[in-house]
Amino acid sequence: MPESNNTAAPATEPKMLKMTINGKEVEVKEGTSIIEAYSQHGMSIAHYCWHPGLSVAGVCRLCMVEIEGNPRLQIACNTAVTDGMKVNNESEKVKDAVKWGLDFHLINHPLDCPICDQAGECGLQDQYMAYGKYTPEMAEKKVKKHKVVDLGPRVVLDSERCILCSRCVRFTDEVSKTNELGIFNRGDRAEIGTFEGKPLDNNYSLNTVDICPVGALTSKDFRFRQRVWFLKEHNSICTGCSTGCNTRVFYNKEGLFRIKPRYNKDINGYWMTDTGRDAYKFVNKEARLLDARVVSNGRGEWIAPKLAARKAGEALKGAGKSVALVVTGQYMNEEYEALLSYFKNEVGTDRVFHWINNPETFDSFDGLLARGDKNPNTKGLLAEMAKQGFTAQWRELAEGLQTGAIKTVVVAGPENQAVFPDLKAKIMELSKASKLVWLQAGKNDQLEALTGDVTLIPLKTYVEKTGTYVNYAGIAQKVHKGLTVVPNALSLVEVVALMKGEELPADDTYNQVGLGRVHNEFTMVRGTL
Amino acid sequence: MSLVQKRTELSKWYLPAIFQGLGWTFVKMVKNLANKKQMITLNYPEQKHEYSPRFKGNHVLTVKKDGSIRCTACMLCATNCPAECITIKAAEHEDPTVEKFPISYEIDMLRCVFCGFCEEACPVDAIRMGPEWQRPAVNGANFVYDLKELAYRPSLKGGIVSVVDETDRHKAGI
């Protein structure tokens, strides 16, 4: 992010206050609340309703702290730090208050952890292990509320589990500004709900599932598919659009299961879009091309991708201007560099075309995160094309195919086929070439059914390789290889090396997802949520 | 205790030992024929030895009073299993009071070490280990017992009813 030119900086420099947290002296900016001071200095404090990305509600009464000179406990989320303040959340008094606060939260809670998706990363479980551990003293029956309430196309509510922290309500009020959720009824009958005929249906609705500290809101997509302790985490970047939200992907040996946002103050804050959360589906094996397919003389066969890439390379060498390259904005800088310089220097063509998937909505923006450019690295591609001096227009490709000047077309196709509405039409158009080499991660029946001279080579997806994406604002972000889903797949860098006739470094191609699992430990850290 | 015998001059010759052994067999045979009641061998497989009901043998998935499967697909047994031989696929039940149930539940008996940890982990008495212990099969895949086999095999006569009952709990307001 470019620094803003703040000339009045000295005047607005916030005053620093000295305070003591649990006996440790720290300095915080004026106007900080006690709970922010705790989180800034990495100290833990029980809380449910406070979320750094939302306004303060102060309803859960769990963030109790003892302030020296104040006879009563105060809530840390709604108390500002004053100079010389001494706070403590480790005293017996605080522990006792949290314990009884927790007891109130649990009065009507159904305690159905065995069938609750949140178990293992649940705020109630965490706080109970830290502060609770008591026998319940409630003699009354639990209040029955609605279960399995369909809030919208992606979210399910269980009112009995809800602790009425109001985070979800504040989210739809303050962040998505769609106001679908509200609290209905009063007292112990209060429930979260939607208004008649207005379901929770916005592109940010799954963020409410993330911030719900308990299992009241669950995602329909992830519901019952895995227990969270069977999943491993890997830090990655969403490739769903050009915003480049920071994410964590959750996977095990069966593949990816869900994607959650990771805090980045410059790009996505705490949130991400619902559409971006689908960016795991095309990574899993069911959707992937597992081997290379070579069709010649009407006969198709499946062969090893490395061999296919080598063969394709032999035909391309020095083929000059009869070869055209079509690239999508779905790959990494390193891959573009290798691919484009190979086509310029070794193949010797300047017919390199940028495939824009949805020209009509390409520049749209929904005001929060989602962008019309559904490619993670259009910026990186354009920069590399400019560097190599490629300026060809799509029109020239169509003409070249018509006149037969272009004989071979190499396509670095879409990784995420769902965001390419024109995919079918483009396959029809490009398959007019007498020889087609299509590089792509996902399988596609239309491509496999082609009969001409066709080579399909399976590529790696964004979680299987290391490289850099440049988002719409020009921020370069590096992602690292996390797992291997299709062991045979190649990255574009590897494809180019093989096309040149080089050997691949004997590296970790077969580094499969570790079969051992994180055993029986609830290692999920709730992090900043 | 050591079972290794010292080599002696006599043990070099194996014939004496063979005749000694045959002699024992013959004596036992005559004794058994004279008194059939005290014979301890069984005509396996027509006759089978009944183990104590506490024996930790083949797993049984219990059922509810209406005969449907008791398991809630919480996967605590799979989490606890040291042999990692339990595979459960959960699904949404159409009855909202049930919510989650196993659409497939498989135990690989050849990997199971019969430790009983699954039984201990289960919060609703949905899995028990029963006195049955042997069932031959022709290949490895036949040892992967599925839900039908675990809950409704003929020897269970329609299923064993779990001691944890939801309707009772709901009445008690839990």
Ligand code: SF4
């Ligand atoms: S549904 Fe979850 S986030 Fe919403 S009020 Fe209830 S506990 Fe809080």
Ligand code: SF4
């Ligand atoms: S008895 Fe032990 S090894 Fe066998 S399924 Fe149960 S937990 Fe796993």
Ligand code: SF4
């Ligand atoms: S058998 Fe018991 S522990 Fe295992 S999934 Fe079913 S309910 Fe859970």
Ligand code: FES
């Ligand atoms: S976090 Fe302070 S009252 Fe809920």
